[in-house]
Amino acid sequence: MTESLETDVIVLGAGAAGENAAGRVVSAGLESIIVESALVGGECSYWACMPSKALLRPGTALAEASAVDGSREAVSGSLDVPAVLRRRDSFTSNWDDASQVQWVKDTGIGLVRGRARLTGERTVEVTDDAGTRVTITARHAVVLATGSVPVEPPVDGLADVEYWGTREATSSSEVPGSLLVLGGGVAGTELAQAYARLGSKVSLVARHGVLDSLPAPAAKLVIDALEADGVEIHGNTSPERISRDESGAIVMDLPGGQRLAGDRLLVSTGRRPALDGLGLEELGLDPNSLRTDDSGLVAGAANWLYAVGDAAGKVLLTHQGKYEARATGSAIAARAHGEIGFGEPPAYSRFTATADHTAVPQVVFTDPEIAMVGLSPKDASARGIRVSETSLPLSVAGSSLFADGYTGWAQMVVDEDRGIPVGFTFAGPGVAELLHAATIAVTGQVPLDRLWHAVPAYPTISEVWLRLLEKYGL
Structure with missing residues (x-):
């Protein structure tokens, strides 16, 4: 027997994006049901952001203490691996979603467990592990917040070898003696450093280079740090074959006859929206080319289907x-209440997510960190913006106090026709905390002659703002 339910808004996926979308519509007086087949809280809470940063932070804290004369003399020994893993487990609530389920209940959101499939306009069928089915109908909207899944590279033999994805790497209860990492992007690089500092012998293989999409001086600082941690880097190459040898070790054959072996293999070569099996094809939608406007509304879905977060495929x-979810939830509620129509709402309203156009902030939580927001010189030029680039070593009183021998780098990208900054990159220990000021400057389109009057406190790393403006010529 199939149970039938009705609500205002159905949200598929109880990760961070789904929770925010549902919470937003409920706070606006609508009803909402979230559908989730795994843990409420999603990838970030249990297998991505939180556990990976929990694995990284102890090594960074130890390095910071060891980088200051007076405290380094008090540092002895190495990381306590069991303690690091216990602390990591605490940030995932030991992979128990009871507290997140309680939040959903307390917020007034309904929860249905199971795998969802769109069966018609505003209609979702949910099947749980026991085969029980629930049909849910939405009065106003369905929101896809199903996240993303890893992309498996086409390497000969990989499918026959048991390997780690980022989920297994962030939740592992063991630190392997040796670890092969395939992928030089953010996740692969962060986890390579985390495991190297926990005691693994790490070899990292990157098809292009390590963090090759980021400014080269910033990436170089991270590469140098990885090598100082003992990570063996093989850039601009790809494995020809992956297999297991007679001893059970995982073997990676590289071009030229080079062979790497490790106890474990981590594959981190990108992610794609998790839209398979949702029934989009039956609705005339291609899951490989889903398009949304700035309110999250999916093109071609007759004003009822939305997508947010990784599922929307804009910025993962x-x-x-x-x-995006907050904007989408607000737009759905406003449309339900007749406050706005289905034409695209104005930019910079609470009904549109426009930051992905010009001002996406991101941090690479390696040691040193890389923090960036906005456009690179190349990206800006491709948009027809006439820009200048100002960069310099991050060397101010605040950085020298932060660590002996502090090494960092900073870059400012300026739209010369408007006299406003359109991008910043900072690289160095502790620079993540500089990022929000940069995000505000880019999002707010703050003119440089006004930014010059934002006086950085002395002695802080934020003095780099003054040095960038001085070098620019103000």
Whole structure:
């Protein structure tokens, strides 16, 4: 027997984006039901942002203490691996979603467990592990917040070898003696450093280079740090074959006859929206080319289907997904209440997520960190913006106090026709905390002659703002 339910808004996926979308519509007086087949809280809470940063932070804290004369003398020994893993487990609530389920209940959101499939306009069928089916009909909207899944690279033999994805790497109860990492992007790089500092012998293989999409001086600082941590880097190459040898070790054959072996293999070669099996094809929608407007509304779905976060495929970052979800939830509620129509709402309203156009912030939580927002010189030029680039070593009183021998780098990209900054990159220990000021400057389109009057406190790393403006010529 199939149970039938009705609500205002159905949200598929109880990760950070889905929770924010549902919470937003409920706070506006609508009803909402979230459908989730795994843990409420999603990837970020249990297998991505939180556990990966929990694995990284102890090594960074130890390095910071060891980088200051007076405290380094008090540092002895290495990381306590069991303690690091216990602390990591605490941030995932030991992979128990009871507290998140309680939040959903307390917020007034309904929860249905199971796998969802769109069966018609505003209609979703949910099947749980026991085969029980529930049909849910939405009065106003269905929101896809199903996140993303890893992309498996086409490497000969990989499908026959048991390997780690980022989920297994962030939740592992063991630190392997040796670890092969395939992928030089953010997740692969962060986890390579985390495991190297926990005691693994790490070899990292990157098809292009390590963090090759980021400014080269910033990436170089991270590469140098990885090598100082003992990570063996093989850039601009790809494995020809992956297999297991007679001893059970995982073997990676590289071009030229080079062979790497490890106890474990981590594959981190990108992610794609998790839209398979949702029934989009039956609705005339291609899951490989889903398009949304700035309110999250899916093109071709007759004004009822929305997508947010990784599922929308715009920017695969948790904070960006939460931001999109808040805008989408507000737009759905406003449309339900007749406050706005279905034409695209104005930019910079609470009904549109426009930050992905010009001002996406991102942090690489390696040691040193890389924090960036906005456009690179190349991206800006491709948009027809006439820009200048100002960069310099991050060397101010605040950085020298932060760590002996502090090494960092900063870059400012300026739209010369408007006299406003359109991008910033900072690289160095502790620079993540500089990022929100940069995000405000880019989002707010703050003119440089006004930014010059934002006086950085002395002695802080934020003095780099003054140095960038001085070098620019103000």
